[in-house]
Amino acid sequence: MASTLCTRASSLVSSPTIRRRLPLVGAFCMLSLGLTNLCPTLSSSLKTGSAPSLPFFGSKFSNQARASSNTIKMEGNSKTVPSIVVYVTVPNKEAGKKLAESIVKAKLAACVNRVPGIESVYEWKGEIQTDAEELLIIKTRQSLLETLTEHVKANHEYDVPEVIALPITGGSQPYLEWLKSSTRD
Incomplete structure (x- = not known):
């Protein structure tokens, strides 16, 4: 097999x-x-x-x-907090840069990666759409998801912005400690 x-x-x-x-x-x-x-x-x-x-x-x-x-699981480590990766798509480079900077400045995330050149295919209002977009990969605390989602909605030009969260189950302890210290409680 x-x-x-x-x-x-x-x-x-x-x-x-x-x-x-x-x-x-x-x-x-x-x-x-x-x-x-x-x-x-x-x-x-x-x-x-x-x-x-x-x-x-x-x-x-x-x-x-x-x-x-130097790698850990997230459970039971007081130097880290439950953390997530959040995907958000934006229509272009300028919108991605502006949103990413506002998220980090507000300490809603430790880091935002901007991935240019993605193409999204989806159905909207009964029609198939194809758009060039940029993907934001946001690393943050699980406890900040609701506040981050509200921030994205308030600062995004889409009617229904994508906000999808995935758990971080482990990783580099120094990085996860930095993620905790770089975000608000």
């Missing part, structure tokens, strides 16, 4: 168009689905503390996973 998947994946990756888009697609998949949802063997390895044996990551990943003592 795994070899069949690897064979199919390698044939897909041979396309130049796919190769250019793979890093971005992979990042969105990892953020959206989470690595543990994509790889059940990794999920059980994380629970037991043993490094997974995954053919598509190779032994280098396994060695790095074993050596990493």
